[in-house]
Amino acid sequence: MFFLSCTPSASLGSGESQKALFRTVPCPLRARFPPNASDMQAPGLPPRPGAIVFAGAPRQRWRTRDLVVMLRLVTWNINSIRLRVANVRRLATEWTPDVLCLQETKTPDERFPREVFEELGYRHMLVHGMKGYNGVAILSRAPFASAGTRVWCKRADCRHAVVELPGGIELHNIYVPAGGDVPDPGINPKFAHKLQFLDEITAWFKAERQDGRAMIAVGDLNIAPLETDVWSHKQLLGVVSHTPVEVDRLGRLQRAGAFVDAVRHFVPPQERLYTWWSYRARDWAASNRGRRLDHIWVTSSLVPLLGEARVHRDSRGWSTASDHVPVMVTVGA
16 A cells, blocks of 8 residues: 556566555445544554554545555654564554654664664655654665755754655654753743754744645654543643643644644544653553644545554553554545
8 A cells, every 4th residue: 555556566676576565455444433432442443452542434546646646644653763673564464554753763874773664664754763762763674755854943852753655745743842841931941942843843834835735744752632632631731742732832833734634534632632642651551641742644645545544552561662653544544
């Protein structure tokens, strides 16, 4: 499943071809939303293990630049790729995404486990990392038309990678600063950095991305914007990640890029939905004090092509789990 042209296979950039990159049968899954989207499995065809699935009716394939777009994309804050490479391998085997976007890889580029992902079919990589902190990576089964990174706040801290996918879709993988513990930029430099980062990237999208191009923005944006994106709106109003000033900044960024929340396209705003549970909880599943910090946004031209969204809640219970879980959408399926 990826970008299907008039020929039965596509180049892998090394003279090889692989028909497995494409899926030509639309997904027949339809779902009615459960009372609590974070706790219940939507009905329909059985998903891959551990998935919460939200889906619409089958979509028609979409032509752009003489290609048919059929894309399965996953974003995941992995919290150290070298420590949790086995979990990423498991996810790639279960969900077989075409494009995998990772945040908090926490390793310099030369130590990124490229060979693992090459064996899984991800021969095209944009790796942008540093020792011990931050880091983003985009792994793809098909070549990039272009690839690059961006720097914000005059810090080379590896938080934003950009590629152009076949078909002309521009993909942004973003890791927004967490912001520390105190939501006051006057006394907390980390929170000031977070707000400055959001202001700068918002200004860039507003100035440079107003030409109507198809875009997808994913990543750990470290903000839970809706009341139902946190376990307790009232108790977290003064907690970093859900404060009004952060929610306002995130809304400005979303509007600057003319983005639509692809997961909330399927999950109504009154339904609770989380992608992160703290390591501090003795039993994260029982307490269920989660937040939705991980997002996938698409521009309006891609909204009619959205096929389904998945949140892999069960992966939070895997061995050496990340505190975040993978989020997936399909486009054109």
